[in-house]
Amino acid sequence: MRLTVIGTGYVGAVHAACMADIGHDVLGVDVDADRIAALTAGTPPFFEPGLSETLTRAVNSGRLRFTTSPSDAARFADTHFVCVGTPQRPDTGAADLRHVEAAVDGLASGLRDSGHEQALVVGKSTVPVGTAARLAERLRATAPGAEVAWNPEFLREGCAVQDTLRPERIVAGTTSPRAEARLREIYAPLLDAGAPFIATDPATAELVKAASNSFLATKISFINAMAEICEATGADVLTLAEAMGRDPRIGPRFLSPGLGFGGSCLPKDIRAFAARAEELGLGRSVAFLRQIDEINTRQRLRTVDLAERLLGGSLADRSVAVLGAAFKPGSDDVRDSPALVVADEVRRRGAQVRVHDPEATDNARAVHPELQYALDVAKACERADVVLHLTEWPQYRDLDPAALATVVRTPVLVDARNALDPARWRSAGWSVHALGRPETG
Known part of the structure; x- marks a missing residue:
C-alpha cells in the first residue's frame, strides 16, 4: 500500500522506516528540511538501535522517500499517519496540539485538490481524549469524505524498531468498517506474525x-x-x-x-x-x-x-x-x-x-x-x-x-x-x- 507519515521525529522516522521495511511504499513528510535531507541520505536524526540499518534498507529499496511538501503527501496516498509532537503547554501542563492541527489542516486542502477525499487520516501522536472527534469535524469541513482514526504508538526508546515490527498490541480506534479493514491490511504482516489487534x-x-x-x-x-x-x-x-x-x-x-x-x-x-x-x-x-x-x-x-x-x-x-x-x-x-x-x-x-x-x-x-x-x-x-x-x-x-x-x-x-x-x-x-x-x- 501507499502511505504517508507526517512528522519524522522519533515516532515518525521509526514508523516510516518500518512500514517501508514490511513492504509498503512510504512518503515521509516534515517541515524540517535538514532532517529530510539526512533521512533521504539514510542518516537517522537521533540514536536508536537498529534504525540506521532499517532506514538504509528502506531507502535503498526505493520504498521510502521524503519531502517537505504537504501537497505531495495528499497526492501520494489516501492513508496518512500523523506522527507530530504534542509538547507540554508551559501554562497548564496540557498537551499543545498546534502541530497536530497544522498537520491535519495542511493535509485537508491537499486532499480536496488531489481528489483523495476518501482518505484515512490515522493519528499516532499522543493526544487528550476527544481530539480525534474534534479533528474529524475539522477535516470534514474541507474534505467531507475523509475519516480520522487513532492508532497510538507504544514505542520504548532503545527498542523502538523492535516494538514497531513485533508489537505487544496494535490498537485501532475507528468509526467505520472501512477504516478498520484498511488498518488491518496495513498491519497484515505483523498480524500474521501474531500481533494482537484491538479494534475499538x-x-x-x-x-x-x-x-x-x-x-x-x-x-x-x-x-x-x-x-x-x-x-x-x-x-x-x-x-x-x-x-x-x-x-x-x-x-x-x-x-x-x-x-x-x-x-x-x-x-x-x-x-x-x-x-x-x-x-x-x-x-x-x-x-x-x-x-x-x-x-x-x-x-x-x-x-x-x-x-x-x-x-x-x-x-x-x-x-x-x-x-x-x-x-x-x-x-x-x-x-x-x-x-x-x-x-x-x-x-x-x-x-x-x-x-x-x-x-x-x-x-x-x-x-x-x-x-x-x-x-x-x-x-x-x-x-x-x-x-x-x-x-x-x-x-x-x-x-x-x-x-x-x-x-x-x-x-x-x-x-x-x-x-x-x-x-x-x-x-x-x-x-x-x-x-x-x-x-x-
Whole structure:
C-alpha cells in the first residue's frame, strides 16, 4: 500500500522506516528540511538501535522517500499517519496540539485538490481524549469524505524498531468498517506474525496510551515512595521490590527504585492526562497523578542531597563525576533527563561537574553548555570526590571499579539506578550508596 507519515521525529522516522521495511511504499513528510535531507541520505536524526540499518534498507529499496511538501503527501496516498509532537503547554501542563492541527489542516486542502477525499487520516501522536472527534469535524469541513482514526504508538526508546515490527498490541480506534479493514491490511504482516489487534473507538484508543503511561508512572513512583519509607526504617527497597514483584498480580517490571522516570513521554503525558481530566470536571479522579509527578521530581533532589551529605554537607568546590546524561540507556534523548537535572543541581550547589555518556554528550551539551563533558569514563572521574551513576548504560556495569579507584580522589559511589553490583565495588575499596538501601559503607 501507499502511505504517508507526517512528522519524522522519533515516532515518525521509526514508523516510516518500518512500514517501508514490511513492504509498503512510504512518503515521509516534515517541515524540517535538514532532517529530510539526512533521512533521504539514510542518516537517522537521533540514536536508536537498529534504525540506521532499517532506514538504509528502506531507502535503498526505493520504498521510502521524503519531502517537505504537504501537497505531495495528499497526492501520494489516501492513508496518512500523523506522527507530530504534542509538547507540554508551559501554562497548564496540557498537551499543545498546534502541530497536530497544522498537520491535519495542511493535509485537508491537499486532499480536496488531489481528489483523495476518501482518505484515512490515522493519528499516532499522543493526544487528550476527544481530539480525534474534534479533528474529524475539522477535516470534514474541507474534505467531507475523509475519516480520522487513532492508532497510538507504544514505542520504548532503545527498542523502538523492535516494538514497531513485533508489537505487544496494535490498537485501532475507528468509526467505520472501512477504516478498520484498511488498518488491518496495513498491519497484515505483523498480524500474521501474531500481533494482537484491538479494534475499538477513537476515544478508547486515545485513552489507552494515556492510561498505560499513567499506570507505568504510578508503579515507578510507588516503589520510589517505598524507598523513602525504607530509608526511615532501615529496610532494603531492592529486597522489598523483589518480594513484591514475585506476586503475579503485581509483577517485577517497572518496580525499579532509583532516580525515577524522564524523557519525552511519561512526565508530559501524565500532566496532560491530569489537565484533560480537569477540563472534563473529573480532576479528582486522577488527582493522584499530581502526587506521582511530585514523587518523581523529588527523587532527583534526594539524589543530590545524598551526594551532598556524603561530602560532609556541602558540594561547594568539590569535584563530581556524572555517569550518564540520556534519560535512559539505548537513547541519546536528554529531554527531561533526570541525570541532567541532577548534574545541573550539583553544579548549582557549587561543585565542578564532569559528565560522560556513550551517546548523548552532544545533545546534553546543547542544553547544558555550562557543564563539563568527558569523552571517556576515566577522564570524567579524574580526581572526583564522588561518582554519581545516573543512567544505567551497560557500559557502566562493565567498568573495572579497582582501576577507577586509582583515578578518583575518594572512592565514593552513588548508584542512583541500583544497577551496579555493590559487592564488587566495595571489594575494590569503594563506599557505595543508593536511595532506599541500608548504609553499609
